[in-house]
Amino acid sequence: MLYDIIIPRKRINKKRIILVIIAIISLVGLSIITAISLVNKNNWKKYAIQVENKYNAIQEYKKVEKLKEQERDKIIKMENAEYISKIKNIYNSNEKRVFLTFDDGPSQSVTPLILDLLKKENIKATFFMLGNRVEANPDIVKRIYNEGHTLGNHGYSHKYKEIYLCSQTILDEYNKTEQCIKDALENQDFSTRLFRFPGGSSGGYYDSIKQEGRKLLEENGVGYVDWNALSNDAAGANTKEALLENLKNTIGEKQSVVILMHDAGDKILTYEILPDLIVFLREKGYNFRAISDIL
C-alpha cells in the first residue's frame, strides 16, 4: 500500500518539479526578453533624442549663419554706399585742391617721364589705366603703385562698340582690367574699386547704356569719376600753349578740380606742359591730391 502510494507521489513530484522548472525558465526568459526590449526601447529613445538635438542644433546654426550673412551684406552695402558717396562728393570741398588724372596708359614713352616729374615735385596723382596697356607694361604699373599714386581702372579695350555693348560688358571690362592690375602687381587682393568711363560716364550715343553701367558698377561697390577740367590733349589741342590755355579756362575758380589728361604713348606734350601747369596750380593755392586721399 505504502509503496503504491509513494510511487505516484514521486511521479507527481517529478512532473511538478519539471513544470516548475519550465515555468521558472519561462519567467526568467520572459524577464530577460522584457529587460532587453526595455533597454533597446530606451536606447532608441536616447538615439531619437540625440538625432532630434542634432537636427535642432543644425537648424539653429543655419539660422545664425543666415543672420550673420544678412549682417555682412548690410555692412557691405553700408560701406559701399559710404564709399560711393565720398567719390560723388569729389567736387565739394572746403580745401582748395586739385587731382591730376592720367588716362589711357601706362606707356613706355610718357608715363615714366611723368612719374619722374611727380616724384621730383612730391605730387601724388591718379592713373586710370587700360587693361591692355597694363598687360604690356606691368613694371610701370608696379612703379605707379610703389610711388604712392592712385590706381584707377579705365576698362580693357577703350573701344566704345565693345565696352558699351550693354551694362554687363562695362562690368566685364572693369573686371578684366582689375585682373590685369592684380597680375601686374602680383597681388591678387588688390582692387582699385575706381572706374573712369572712356569718353565720360554720361552723354553721347551710349548714354542709356552708360546709365545702366553706372548703376551696375555701384551695386558691385565700384565708384566712378569724371573730370571738371581738361587740357583737351585727347582731341584738338596740339600745341603747349593751347593745352595750357584749355586747362586755365576749365579750371577757372573751382574749389575742387579733377583734371583730365592722358599718358598714352603719343602724349608727350602733356608731359611737357606739366611743369608750367604745376607752377600755375601752386600759385593759385591748390593742394595736390590723389583720389585715394579722400576715400
Ligand SMILES: [Zn+2]
Ligand atoms: Zn580714355
